[in-house]
Amino acid sequence: MVIKVPATSANIGPGFDTLGIAIDLHNTIIIKKSNFFSLSIKGEGADRKRFKSNNLFVHIFYEIYEKLLKKRDNFRFEFNNKIPISRGLGSSSAVITSAVAAAYYMYDKDSSKTDILNHSLKYETHPDNIAPAVLGGFTVSILEKGKVLTQKKSMPDFLKAVVVIPDRPMSTALSRGVLPKHYSIKDAVFNISHSSFLTAAFMNEKWDLLKVAAQDKFHQDLRMSNLKELFAVQRCAYENGALLSTLSGSGSTFFSIAYEDDVKRLTNSLKIKFPNFKVESFNFDNIGLKVKF
Amino acid sequence: MVIKVPATSANIGPGFDTLGIAIDLHNTIIIKKSNFFSLSIKGEGADRKRFKSNNLFVHIFYEIYEKLLKKRDNFRFEFNNKIPISRGLGSSSAVITSAVAAAYYMYDKDSSKTDILNHSLKYETHPDNIAPAVLGGFTVSILEKGKVLTQKKSMPDFLKAVVVIPDRPMSTALSRGVLPKHYSIKDAVFNISHSSFLTAAFMNEKWDLLKVAAQDKFHQDLRMSNLKELFAVQRCAYENGALLSTLSGSGSTFFSIAYEDDVKRLTNSLKIKFPNFKVESFNFDNIGLKVKF
Numbered sequence: 001m002v003i004k005v006p007a008t009s010a011n012i013g014p015g016f017d018t019l020g021i022a023i024d025l026h027n028t029i030i031i032k033k034s035n036f037f038s039l040s041i042k043g044e045g046a047d048r049k050r051f052k053s054n055n056l057f058v059h060i061f062y063e064i065y066e067k068l069l070k071k072r073d074n075f076r077f078e079f080n081n082k083i084p085i086s087r088g089l090g091s092s093s094a095v096i097t098s099a100v101a102a103a104y105y106m107y108d109k110d111s112s113k114t115d116i117l118n119h120s121l122k123y124e125t126h127p128d129n130i131a132p133a134v135l136g137g138f139t140v141s142i143l144e145k146g147k148v149l150t151q152k153k154s155m156p157d158f159l160k161a162v163v164v165i166p167d168r169p170m171s172t173a174l175s176r177g178v179l180p181k182h183y184s185i186k187d188a189v190f191n192i193s194h195s196s197f198l199t200a201a202f203m204n205e206k207w208d209l210l211k212v213a214a215q216d217k218f219h220q221d222l223r224m225s226n227l228k229e230l231f232a233v234q235r236c237a238y239e240n241g242a243l244l245s246t247l248s249g250s251g252s253t254f255f256s257i258a259y260e261d262d263v264k265r266l267t268n269s270l271k272i273k274f275p276n277f278k279v280e281s282f283n284f285d286n287i288g289l290k291v292k293f
Numbered sequence: 294m295v296i297k298v299p300a301t302s303a304n305i306g307p308g309f310d311t312l313g314i315a316i317d318l319h320n321t322i323i324i325k326k327s328n329f330f331s332l333s334i335k336g337e338g339a340d341r342k343r344f345k346s347n348n349l350f351v352h353i354f355y356e357i358y359e360k361l362l363k364k365r366d367n368f369r370f371e372f373n374n375k376i377p378i379s380r381g382l383g384s385s386s387a388v389i390t391s392a393v394a395a396a397y398y399m400y401d402k403d404s405s406k407t408d409i410l411n412h413s414l415k416y417e418t419h420p421d422n423i424a425p426a427v428l429g430g431f432t433v434s435i436l437e438k439g440k441v442l443t444q445k446k447s448m449p450d451f452l453k454a455v456v457v458i459p460d461r462p463m464s465t466a467l468s469r470g471v472l473p474k475h476y477s478i479k480d481a482v483f484n485i486s487h488s489s490f491l492t493a494a495f496m497n498e499k500w501d502l503l504k505v506a507a508q509d510k511f512h513q514d515l516r517m518s519n520l521k522e523l524f525a526v527q528r529c530a531y532e533n534g535a536l537l538s539t540l541s542g543s544g545s546t547f548f549s550i551a552y553e554d555d556v557k558r559l560t561n562s563l564k565i566k567f568p569n570f571k572v573e574s575f576n577f578d579n580i581g582l583k584v585k586f
Contacts, residue, residue, distance in 0.1 A: 014485070015485065015486075015489060016481075016482055016485055017482045017485070017486060018482070018485055018486040018489050018490075019489065140486075140489045140490050140493045141486065141490070142486045142487055142490045142505070142506065143486075144505050149490070149502070149505065151490065151493040151494065151497055151499065151502070153493075179478060180478065181477065181478060182475040182476065182477055182478065183475065183476055183478060183481050184474065184475055185472065185473065185474060185475065185476060185511075188309075188476050188481040188484070188485075188511075189309055189310045189311070191481065191485050192307070192308065192309055192310070192311055192481075192484050192485050192488045193308075193310060193311040193433075193434065193435045193436075193488075194435055195485045195486075195488065195489045196308060196311050196312065196433045196488045196489050196491075196492040197311075197433050197434070197435045197442070197444065197492075198489075199489040199490075199492045199493050199496075200433045200444040200492050200493075200496055201444065203492075203493055203496035203497060204444055204496060206444065209442070209444070212435070212437050212442065213435065218478075218481075
């Protein structure tokens, strides 16, 4: 079995825990029956010992596999990881959804993506990365009675994702736990209206409204102030044709959307200005998690 | 000049200060040049003396008219009001937008609805009623640098509005001023995600998702607990085919959306159960404010 799962950018400005989008940058996992258990890791994470000794994918996969199939089999797992780890590009949601999918598809080739998405909630309680990882495209999600409900919009070919990946992760001091516990009604209404308006802009393909809609009062500035170059990244992106430029998830990656024709100028400007950061452009992924038997 | 302006239902569940929709229930204002100033009121508000002595429409109209045309003329104003007053159906936004429009159109027949909407913000600082009043349809709005930005979706003919208008307004103790000043991140994220998801459901015409999307944690229950029959109204609406049923603005009216085929059952059930409340069904208004010279 071969599973491909895309990177994802979540929040997208005001859409805290709500909005997400899938990028054509993938982890690929090959799983083969074998006489004994083994795993290999290429690419991102290959140098981290604990990913071999205590692998999250393997852990989740076996937990579900044994529950569904009532037995333990040995497999060889070959990970080819392209999604950077701890950079806000959904690497852990990619691991979770692909592990859940692998077990489900081995149990039943006709497993639904809805089942995979809902089961993934057990390991990742926020839907904004797992929904686009499984379904692809731009997604808006709510949680209802322990299930994920998602509406999706496929992204057109003429729009590209440009990501700026800093040379370091965000400080863990700026993780979810240190966000304010309360927000003023003014800031809350700001995010309610902007996230709704941003959703409408995606659904209506009003690309020129993305920038004004993508403003946030919940977390972005607070997190960016821990890696101040990101303010300059955002400014540079908007000065060079970005339609939208937001912190990706909780960072440290910065995510932009641009018209195809502006991508070269945008990536070149960012590369010149931020030589220590990785600047790359990608298509969007409108399919999400894929499996080949 | 004849101006027609629709009633509007704002908030629509989680879309606090953001979402609104226009209903085919109108105030009509006839304005004629005259040798002296006079006004008449028919329908809603006809019995209120202060609407004659200190009329908001006349006040706003002259303020703008004199500023634009640099003179004061006398007019006869004939108000034919069908929008109930102080019931959460946008009566004051109807007055504001129609007064602004009357002055603007007298100054320049080609005035834009955008100008009218932006100027209306001077008198009503929240966009969720004025946007659908001016533009019609379902609207999602943000404020940006003192201007209203709105995306609109026209409603299909096969959907109808059903309104339950209580025999009394909401207590003023439940006006905006007494809402919480702060919200927990959990409740704020609930409304961000649900308002975004609700917006997507309207844009994508996923009518069967309206109900789950229309849940709110910001104001609805708090206000409804002051007029407890409204919980029963909502329950009755959902038991009899409503696709969505929410407090209209800050109440006291309850607003539902239903398929045409379900309207009779829905209105009959509501009428039987709430004989003291007015129950009416309407088309939606996809045009908004209209003027005839």
